[in-house]
Amino acid sequence: MNNYKKVTEYADTAYNGKANPYYRENIAPPKQRKRHLAKGQCKLGVFPRVKITGICWDNNQHIYDESEVKGSVHDIDKKLNIQAVDLRIALHSLSQNYKELFFLGWIYLHLTILVVLPVYLLIMLGFGGWDAFLDNLDVLIFGGLGVLVSKYLYRLLDKFNLVPLGDYVIFNRRTGMVGIANDERTSYHYLPFEQFNAHHRTVHNERGHPYYGFTLLHYKEDLMYQVADYSSVENALVHWELIKNFMDTSQPLADIPQFERYRLYDPTTAAYDRKHGRPADFWRRVDKKFMKKVSKIAYDVVYNFPVKKADTLHEALQHGYKVPDIVYFPWREADQLSENPLVIKRNWLSRYIVSPLIF
Template sequence: MLEQYAETAFRGKQETKFRNEIATDERDSMYCRYQSKQAFYPRDGVFGHCFDNSQNSCYKGNITGAEKYARSILAKGKNELAMPLAGNATNIAGFVIFSWAIIHFCIVIFLFVMPLFSLALGAVDVALEFLAGLSLCWIVSKLINWLIWPFLRFKYNLAVIFNRATGMVEVPTKNAKDFDIFPFEEFNAHYRVQHNPKSGFPYRGFTLLHYQQSMRYDQTFSNQIASAFIHWELLQNFMNVTQPLADIPQFEYYREFDKTTAEFDKANGRPKYFWYRVDKSFLNKMSKADDELRKEFNDEEQLDNLLMGKPIKKLTPPDIFKFPWKYADNIKAECDIKFGKTLWQKFTSFLMVDL
């Protein structure tokens, strides 16, 4: 079964029925009915790498331990090759949690801004009222986070799980208490655009949608389509058991558990736990290489090609994306790896709510 899945799911070999026999008006969700009629992303690589600016936060999360903590909550005790990703909320529980996090973030911002702004205007009494009211809101939210949420969070599924070991995509159900599970090859990436009322520029991305069921994973990025292509390529790479995992911070945890990747690393002399050991400045070198590659892409032209069903220009990435350790300086010894947050990171974490 796994061999058949690996043969058909990648490099444009997805079975035709998953592309042509797409349910449109039969779906339960109106949103999914609409999305199923949108343009397809190609089922193969375009950039040839999976590195973008989001890897900076993954690198930081690895070092502080935030990524490990989030994975332990969201992966629900699955195998070591299960990658949980939180896209746009697809059920009421996810929407409530997302809204709570946003509201709490706004409370923290106003807690500092509003009293200072009032003081600047000479309104001391108003500043004290803001400080008292917002502090009370923050305390209540934190108490919920500390005392109540830990007993509830394991009851809800808040992320879509991509399982490299089984080839399955596990999407939380509407009640967020179970998963709908289907093979990765039965999902298509459809073009998605979301209006950004603040800037006026649209967010572009994709909806990874099952070819018949109303099961989805949504992601949007900046007004450029390139980031969406890279993220779609990241998902394909993670689920492609015939190829080693891309060498990016987000995948460092999984490398030693995947047979194909471990064999590749050993054959090429890759330092173990490279992204835990390399200096943060190396990320800038990777980002510059990505910027140079994107100049060849012509974002608007490739977006037009996607919407018109024309071939997307494929790029040839430099070797720094395949063998990054060969281009890195200041790789620490394995025994010098230290995980943990700085005092500032601990303070900001304290202010916010967590999973």
């Protein structure tokens, strides 16, 4: 028997999944918007509030799990003063703030140089032989040292909390509020999740390849959470399911690695887990091979969603679409669990020597 403790209560403002049509029918038009992106997004279609795909296994679950093991997720939470007991989650949003764009560009510059330098030397080796390679070896040495110094400068600024984090939007399940940083990054705007609409979003890279996502735009204010890095509409829908699930207190949290640390503190989820006998800390005790298995099944489920034939899970079921139980109840099919939950180990060698090299 799991010893769950209900250590928090939902506020009266918590979102319970009951969508108010007012916020869908009274979306402020472009002429009432100030920002260019908001002017365009408010005219686009809205993702429905009903259950669409029936799955919350975002394709970033593996990345999140690795980030948790390395401690980087908890680093962000510490800077934003977020604890699991608060039932808050910080999700990265595309930023339009010049400071955040500068630091993002700084990261990509490092990555570009680390790719360009070896390629340049290989070209010298291929066309000029060893002599040309050795003559240009100083480019690699000084270029690498320059990047290393630059990366550690970035890490130093990050350590002293000088890297802006306003591009993270904070979703609060306990209060039903969404926190979005102001333009100056000095405080947050807090508005009810119910007042935001998920508008379609598509962007194209320099080659014309489309990436899909959505803009969670307030029905009246130009405040938003935006993602546009998915290769398919289906994945964008799954991310929307993930956010809705986290905020909807009328249902338990989805059984995914990203939500494991919240389950113990969430009243609805704790009651659900007690009723079904779910093992505590499941995703921190299960074999990683099992996670890959569930991830593969979830991947197939997402890409089999009949997006052209159905708009909701109910309609999809009529087309033979099925979500296997292993996605909803993964712990029922796990062979064995470790007696000791995973302990987050902030390995100094990896975090302060290796990570700065590869970012």
